[in-house]
């Protein structure tokens with residue numbers, strides 16, 4: 116018997132509520148103590164952690180639900196909120212169960228997270244996974260490979276045995292499946308944004324940072340089936356892309372505010388979860404395949420220099436492929452790389468005479484009235500173009 | 501190779517230093533008409549040695565920006581960049597440089613800064629990379645990003661001979677080869693390893709003297725203020741690194757400082773407290789900052805600033821082996837990054853060590869609004885050093901060159917209170 120529209124909506128609501136609950140979960144439970152490896156954005160080769168039988172745990176800050184009591188005394192007043200709230204989650208004990216902590220050299224503030232962790236939580240063996248800022252050298256893949264082998268060795272020591280190539284290949288398969296499902300989700304959002312909103316896609320993807328990828332695959336498959344069958348009402352809203360969500364995450368309410376009046380047909384939210392853009396080859400040396408994919412099959416962000424991917428070109432391609440008529444270029448307060456790109460891109464869009472809106476956010480924001488007015492005015496102006 | 505060049509009759513370090521800075525600026529100014537290629541580079545991780553072998557004139561945009569502060573021109577330059585659209589939260593060095601671009605590259609020193617033929621940004625400060633992207637857009641010159649992996653954690657031991665060290669060195673060497681290729685392409689010259697060896701020998705001699713100069717400040721009284729005088733020293737050290745002129749300057753400086761030590765001459769009349777300075781100075785209020793401390797008889801005997809702003813080459817035992825110049829450059833670049841230049845993130849141990857070596861009474865942290873590289877977790881570092889080692893510490897916050905962030909009364913109150921603590925400790929015999 117065919118499933119009814121309301122049954123579909125009920126199922127979807129259930130899945131999304133679970134995703135929301137998971138994405139808000141900060142505390143590492145007793146049952147998972149020391150079996151979880153935390154990492155600070157943007158990208159992390161989760162497959163290696165997965166192959167070790169541990170669970171990777173992306174640290175996307177405390178959002179607007181964490182009261183900062185300790186971290187203000189530890190961090191300069193000019194530093195972004197994700198560093199502050201993540202430090203708070205460490206200091207208030209929420210992350211005591213982490214069995215490891217990694218930061219990447221995405222920006223200068225993030226590198227300090229490894230120092231803060233080292234001084235306060237040395238038992239978590241915190242360190243920097245030194246992903247390169249030069250991905251354009253013939254030597255780049257080899258370097259990433261060596262750094263991944265170092266990670267493999269650290270994790271092997273934690274679990275007391277080597278991580279085999281077979282285990283790694285199995286993890287690549289799980290993650291390749293996950294990538295395909297995520298791509299399907301984004302393709303759907305691009306093609307038919309009324310069927311899948313950005314907030315929904317966001318929650319579905321973010322949930323993957325809180326449980327095993329096999330389960331996440333299951334969840335995404337279910338969701339995609341339901342979405343395909345979803346009954347939708349046609350709506351007319353301007354199609355825009357959203358940039359600025361690569362590291363610190365804008366509050367959900369902000370995305371909702373934008374979606375009230377626009378279709379967000381593509382974005383860079385949680386881009387680290389979608390960093391590898393194609394399947395990682397499943398034959399050959401799995402670590403090499405993963406390293407090579409980081410260099411050759413990857414997305415773009417303001418915190419990765421890549422001579423092949425001029426930021427302006429990346430935006431133009433994104434807009435063209437998503438058939439977007441305008442862009443919302445946001446940046447987190449105090450995020451130097453984000454703010455630099457925000458200016459460069461808005462200057463470029465001026466020159467190209469493409470409409471855009473600039474927004475600054477903080478993950479801890481709780482009031483959106485003013486932003487709603489700005490976005491509404493912007494959407495209206497698009498209707499009259 | 502040759503390392504004496506200047507006829508230095510009766511020259512003293514101060515006038516020689518001044519002359520060299522002027523000459524360097526004049527060289528930059530006239531580079532285009534002399535047909536000399538120009539490189540934009542940063543003080544941390546810059547591969548100067550390779551650029552010298554290709555006879556590039558070296559422009560340090562960080563020093564240009566610093567100089568807008570020293571010359572009291574920063575507010576105008578910053579305002580231009582902010583009017584253009586740069587956020588107040590962006591590093592003020594970047595904004596001062598954008599201000600310079602918007603002023604047709606006419607620097608307040610009277611130098612016309614030519615456009616770059618090559619621009620190199622290392623990963624030791626990620627803002628360098630964003631800054632180089634701004635140049636890409638403005639000058640149309642593609643950035644060369646030199647990724648130099650730093651320390652991965654506080655006790656990281658990049659021991660030569662280990663596979664890990666080998667991996668990092670191989671990576672740096674690979675990129676240096678790319679850089680050489682690009683330089684060959686730009687200049688039309690072939691890379692000359694002998695010339696590189698010659699430059700390295702000069703650097704070796706400069707570093708040998710520099711390390712001794714730093715050590716001389718372990719004497720009581722300290723002959724110089726590592727923040728104020730140190731700034732002049734490293735300016736020349738950076739601009740003339742690897743040249744006979746640079747060697748000569750370091751020799752004069754060394755002899756001068758050693759002479760002061762022999763005569764028992766201190767930087768402050770009556771040295772009462774010896775301090776370690778962590779962070780970068782506030783250049784627009786440099787004198788004031790120094791006075792606030794020296795009026796209490798406090799001298800900055802050492803500063804981590806003199807490590808990272810001098811290329812990290814003071815880290816012990818880092819000398820080039822000119823018999824295998826390129827490999828050795830990769831080795832030293834990797835080690836300097838891991839022992840010195842990436843230390844801001846984990847500097848608690850080094851600072852505590854410096855306290856011992858310089859018999860210091862406390863540490864002064866200067867958090868800089870512009871500079872997350874240096875300052876993001878200083879307060880946490882301070883908390884650790886205070887609770888773990890029981891050292892008196894002070895934390896103040898302002899900026900490098902943006903006078904809007906200098907709050908005089910507040911800073912003075914804090915400094916005074918800090919000295920009260922130091923006085924109390926002295927009375928109790930706790931130092």
Ligand code: SF4
Pocket residue numbers: 195196197198221222223224225362363418447449450451452453
């Ligand atoms: S939000 Fe920006 S400044 Fe903050 S950690 Fe992320 S990239 Fe760095």
Ligand code: SF4
Pocket residue numbers: 562591592593594625626627628870871872873874900
């Ligand atoms: S962030 Fe700091 S180190 Fe980087 S360019 Fe600015 S002042 Fe220099």
